[in-house]
Amino acid sequence: xxxxWEFFSLNRQIILFVYGLGFFILGxxxxxxxxxxxxxxLARSLxxxxxxxxxHALNEWADLFIPLQEQYLSKTLVNLLWGLQLLFLGASFAxxxxxxxxxxRPLGRARWLHGFAGGLLxxxxxxxxxxxxxIIPDQTTWHRxxxxxxxxxxxxxxxxxxxxxxxxxxxxxxxxxNVPAIYQMLRVAGFSLGIYAFLAGLIPPPIDYFPGNxxxxxxxxxxxxxxxxxxxxxxxxxxxxxxxxxxxxxxxxTARRIESLxxxxxxxxxxxxxxxxxxxxAIQKVYTAGLLVESAARLGEPGSEVNTRLERSLVVLNDSxxxxxxxxxxxxxxxxxxxxxxxxxxxxxxxxxxxNTLVNITLEISLPEDCTLSPMRSAHLMAIINEALSxxxxxxxxxxxxxxxxxxxxxxVVVIKDxxxxxxxxARAGYxxxxxxxxxxxxxxxxxxxxxxxxxxxxxxxxPWMDER
Numbered sequence: 397x398x399x400x401w402e403f404f405s406l407n408r409q410i411i412l413f414v415y416g417l418g419f420f421i422l423g424x425x426x427x428x429x430x431x432x433x434x435x436x437x438l439a440r441s442l443x444x445x446x447x448x449x450x451x452h453a454l455n456e457w458a459d460l461f462i463p464l465q466e467q468y469l470s471k472t473l474v475n476l477l478w479g480l481q482l483l484f485l486g487a488s489f490a491x492x493x494x495x496x497x498x499x500x501r502p503l504g505r506a507r508w509l510h511g512f513a514g515g516l517l518x519x520x521x522x523x524x525x526x527x528x529x530x531i532i533p534d535q536t537t538w539h540r541x542x543x544x545x546x547x548x549x550x551x552x553x554x555x556x557x558x559x560x561x562x563x564x565x566x567x568x569x570x571x572x573x574n575v576p577a578i579y580q581m582l583r584v585a586g587f588s589l590g591i592y593a594f595l596a597g598l599i600p601p602p603i604d605y606f607p608g609n610x611x612x613x614x615x616x617x618x619x620x621x622x623x624x625x626x627x628x629x630x631x632x633x634x635x636x637x638x639x640x641x642x643x644x645x646x647x648x649x650t651a652r653r654i655e656s657l658x659x660x661x662x663x664x665x666x667x668x669x670x671x672x673x674x675x676x677x678a679i680q681k682v683y684t685a686g687l688l689v690e691s692a693a694r695l696g697e698p699g700s701e702v703n704t705r706l707e708r709s710l711v712v713l714n715d716s717x718x719x720x721x722x723x724x725x726x727x728x729x730x731x732x733x734x735x736x737x738x739x740x741x742x743x744x745x746x747x748x749x750x751x752n753t754l755v756n757i758t759l760e761i762s763l764p765e766d767c768t769l770s771p772m773r774s775a776h777l778m779a780i781i782n783e784a785l786s787x788x789x790x791x792x793x794x795x796x797x798x799x800x801x802x803x804x805x806x807x808x809v810v811v812i813k814d815x816x817x818x819x820x821x822x823a824r825a826g827y828x829x830x831x832x833x834x835x836x837x838x839x840x841x842x843x844x845x846x847x848x849x850x851x852x853x854x855x856x857x858x859x860p861w862m863d864e865r
Contacts, residue, residue: 416456418632423449429643441498451488490517493554499561544600555593562586585638686713762802776835792816812855818847
């Protein structure tokens with residue numbers, strides 16, 4: 397039976413591959429999941445962790461790849477590859493350091509450390525290539541000293557800072573979002589980064605100076621019977637799994653923004669419904685009651701008690717009409733756009749982060765810059781576009797939306813095309829689509845929907861420029 401040390405020695409290449417794979421998956425997953433549109437500070441800091449993962453994977457895979465190629469490549473090229481591996485090692489630790497700084501910076505901490513990792517990296521490169529290499533001719537010994545210095549001066553402080561920064565950021569920014577599973581995963585990742593700082597930063601290859609002469613990979617193997625590489629591989633997988641699980645925070649963020657958008661649409665629809673009820677119902681009834689009271693006052697004797705009370709009732713009814721009209725204006729103020737040119741209004745609307753952070757919006761306007769609609773027609777037009785974009789965000793699963801606006805044969809034509817899943821022909825039209833059609837009728841225009849499955853949806857609105865008299 398082989399010993400534990402022999403087992404790990406025989407499988408060293410597999411361990412190196414797993415070690416690099418854990419960090420490569422970490423970096424690749426972050427780059428795929430982190431959203432450019434995210435408003436979370438975590439999204440900006442995680443990009444540094446992604447670069448660390450990919451660079452560190454390349455560093456570890458170099459230990460696997462270069463020895464296999466030594467018999468086929470010249471010595472000069474092999475030495476060049478070993479030097480390139482050192483650059484990956486130092487750059488990865490610098491990115492880990494910068495990740496800790498980026499995680500703390502939004503919290504008002506560690507701002508003075510911004511750029512410090514880059515300075516450490518440049519100083520380390522200068523020392524190993526221009527100071528150590530000329531005085532240490534043996535390539536293997538020089539490589540060990542260079543690796544140890546990177547781990548001591550960049551990797552160890554960078555790992556500790558990253559662990560601390562991730563933990564503090566999780567407590568102050570993620571925990572209040574009430575996502576306990578994601579918060580716990582970030583805590584696990586932070587704790588694992590702290591362990592990794594010790595395993596990767598304080599246990600270098602064997603060297604002759606302190607503390608590397610007392611604690612290095614060979615002494616660790618003799619003490620525990622297991623290479624430190626095994627523990628680093630395990631920690632890399634734990635960090636990758638925890639961070640990938642925590643990346644669901646961006647799905648939660650998107651879902652909450654869509655929910656907020658839906659709530660806004662519901663509130664807007666309620667405001668419009670209340671405004672219609674006030675205008676067509678309450679105000680008209682109060683106005684009618686005022687006319688009845690006024691006619692009854694004419695029938696009474698001037699100066700009589702009944703006539704006096706009727707006149708007071710008429711004043712109260714007129715005040716009620718004024719108050720109702722004020723409420724009506726307040727309801728309209730939240731949905732009616734300001735009076736401005738139609739191109740500027742459309743550009744400002746499509747730059748709304750409620751939409752352009754969830755889908756890519758392309759706007760093509762073939763209209764003069766000073767082209768305008770009446771405030772009421774602008775309100776209906778923007779409400780139709782707003783509802784169309786809301787449906788795309790909520791239901792279409794689209795990535796891109798193109799909006800074309802042009803003057804065609806004396807009519808304003810708006811075409812909205814997305815690359816989503818299309819319209820289900822068997823689906824019933826909901827309140828949103830009905831509301832769009834109602835508004836199009838109010839504008840004396842037409843609204844058409846077309847779209848095949850997996851080819852997106854085409855919405856075409858055609859309205860006259862002015863109200864028909």
